[in-house]
Amino acid sequence: MAWYGIWHGWPFSLSGTDDLERFGSLADVAEVLKSRCESGAVWLQHFDYVSREPESVYTPAVTEESYIDLYRSADADLSCIERRAVFGPRGGVRFE
Numbered sequence: 001m002a003w004y005g006i007w008h009g010w011p012f013s014l015s016g017t018d019d020l021e022r023f024g025s026l027a028d029v030a031e032v033l034k035s036r037c038e039s040g041a042v043w044l045q046h047f048d049y050v051s052r053e054p055e056s057v058y059t060p061a062v063t064e065e066s067y068i069d070l071y072r073s074a075d076a077d078l079s080c081i082e083r084r085a086v087f088g089p090r091g092g093v094r095f096e
Helices: 026-038
Strands: 003-008 021-023 045-047 055-057 067-071 083-087 093-095
Touching: 003 026, 021 026, 026 045, 026 067, 026 083, 026 093
Parallel strands: none
Antiparallel strands: 003 021, 003 067, 045 055, 067 083, 083 093
């Protein structure tokens, strides 16, 4: 099942519909969140945006306070977050 999300984790936060990304599954969401935090300063991170061209960028200065707000639809009301991917206390990713 596809999920759509907005990642919060840079020194600034992405929050508009132009920043909505497409993910193939919740497992993909967890992998992306961990990669942006753990490897973003040394490996390009892929962003599969819904409304604009995909990008690959470095994501330095990302901490474990980073999270992804998730929606089941690309046209969801962004004020109604359906799930949130966050880091757990031992460094894994959990969904609230």
